[in-house]
Every structure is written in structure tokens, then in C-alpha cells.
Amino acid sequence: MNDAIRGMLWMLAQTTCMCAMMACVRQLSFEGFEGPQLVFFRAAAGLLVLLPWLAVTLRREPEILIPREWKFILLRGFIALCGVMGWFMALTGLSISDVVAVQFTHPLFVVIGAALVLRETVGVWRWSAVLVGFIGALIIIRPGYVPFDPLVLGVLISAMSNATVQLITKHYSLRISGAVMILYMNAVMAIGALAVCWPDWIWPHWSHLGWILAIGALGTCAHIFLARGMKVADASMLGPVDFLRLPIASVFGWFLFREYSDIWTWIGAGIIFIAVLIITRREARTMRQERA
Secondary structure, X not given: OOHHHHHHHHHHHHXXXXXXXXXXXXXXXXXXXXXXXXXXXXXXXXXXXXXXXXXXXXXXXXXXXXXOOHHHXXXXXXXXXXXXXXXXXXXXXXXXXHHHHHHOOHHHHHHHHHHHOOOOOOOHHHHHHHHHHHHHHHHHHOEOOEOOOOHHHHHHHHHHXXXXXXXHHHHHOOOOOHHHHHHHHHHHHHHHHHXXXXXXXXXXXXXXXXXXXXXXXXXXXXXXXXXXXXXXXXXXXXXXXXXXXXXXXXXHHHHHHOOOOXXXXXXXXXXXHHHHHHHHHHHHHHHHHHHO
């Protein structure tokens, strides 16, 4: 099996884990848990997974746990908290497939942030793709034609926050360990989410434990599978695989909750897919030219 196929299979596994995690969040929302408490469960489970690494790091190289750029890493964690909070709150009221469809705007926000914040050169093709992508988003949301659901704003905030986190990660990834950034992110998310949800805290029952542990395990596996996929194949090849999230999420939504999205959601998601595909192809061509 060549590297391209292996990379795509890792990406498919990552996408499936993310959709399964969303299904777990959706199920717990039916049990009465609100978005902030679900975010706490996700972050706390992530911290538990990191405990063995943390124990080893404290013995061998504790200095890496307090990087010079710690203020920016805390800021990254706070932005991630806002994003996951919007994402999980949306999952308490919207179908999984609708949330996924609107989340497809994330790469478009990355392009905008790269141009405005990192001062990267963005050509006409990529700006055109961003415009086309947002037309797709408007088709999904259809303001003025269907009653506006405020939870859609939560998904858009999530997409913008994820794009910002990605840009910060890109800027500091060569100087700060990825595990350190994940540790800070989970710590900030756990503390922030607990502060928000504590007044309305619901003590989980033993029957909820499996769903809660699954959120942490699936989220962690998704990060691992993504990293492995990126090691063996180019990001430009793996990016389009992420759009399988919509049919996979639709299967989870229909099978578990009897949910489905209308035709306009699929049309809008398809337009966003075309826009991101244009961005991905242009990015791959630019990288090839730079290497030459």
C-alpha cells in the first residue's frame, strides 16, 4: 500500500472518529447536559490521556512546560474554548450533518486570517474561492428564507476560532511542542468550561460514563490519526477527504437520532467543497513551484 492511500485511510479514520464524537455529544445533550459541561468532559478526558506524558516530561525536561510564549499559548487555549463551546452548544440543538456542513467554512476563515494577520500573499484565485465558499454557506443558512437559528452562529464562531487556533499553531509550532500546546489548551478549556457550567452542573449517572469516556477517546484518536496521516501524505491530498464528514455524519445522525438534512444543505456544502478544493489545489501548485 503506497503512502497516499495510507494517508487517506488515516484521514478517513480521523473523520469517522470526529463524527462519532459529535454523535456522543449529541446523545448526552438529550440526557440534559448543556454545551459547557460537555466541553468540560472533553477537556478533562484529554488531560487524563496526557497524564503519562506529563509525568515523564516533569522528570526529564520540565522546562518545556513553561515556554517563553506562554501568554500566547494561553490565548490559543481561550480561543479554542470559545470555538469548542460554540461547536458543542450547536450540537445540542442542530443535527450533526447541519453542524458539519456549516463547519466546512473553516478553511475559508484560515485564508482570511492568513492574509489579514500573518500578511501572507493571497491571490485572486483564493479570494474568489473564499467568496464562492461563503455563497455556499449562505445557501445552507438561507437568511430571510428560513427562521434563523442562533445556534448557527455557534458553528460559525467555532469555525472562526478553529481557524485562529490553526494560524497560532502554525506560527509557534517550530518553537513549542505540540503536546505542550494541547496540554495548555485542555487545561484552559477545562477550567473555563467548569466555571461556566458549575451553576447548572448535572452529576453524571453511571450510564453516562461510557459516552463521556468515548468523547475523550474519540477526540484523542482523531488527533493521533490526523498526525499519522500528515506524516505519510501531503495535506493538499488529505484535505478533500475531510469532506466525507458530511455523509458520515449524516449516517450517524440518521441511524442514532433519525435526523437528516435537506437538499439545500447538501448543495451549499458541495459549493463550499468546490471552493476549498480550489484553495487546496492552488496551495499545492504554489508549494511545487517553490520547491522547483
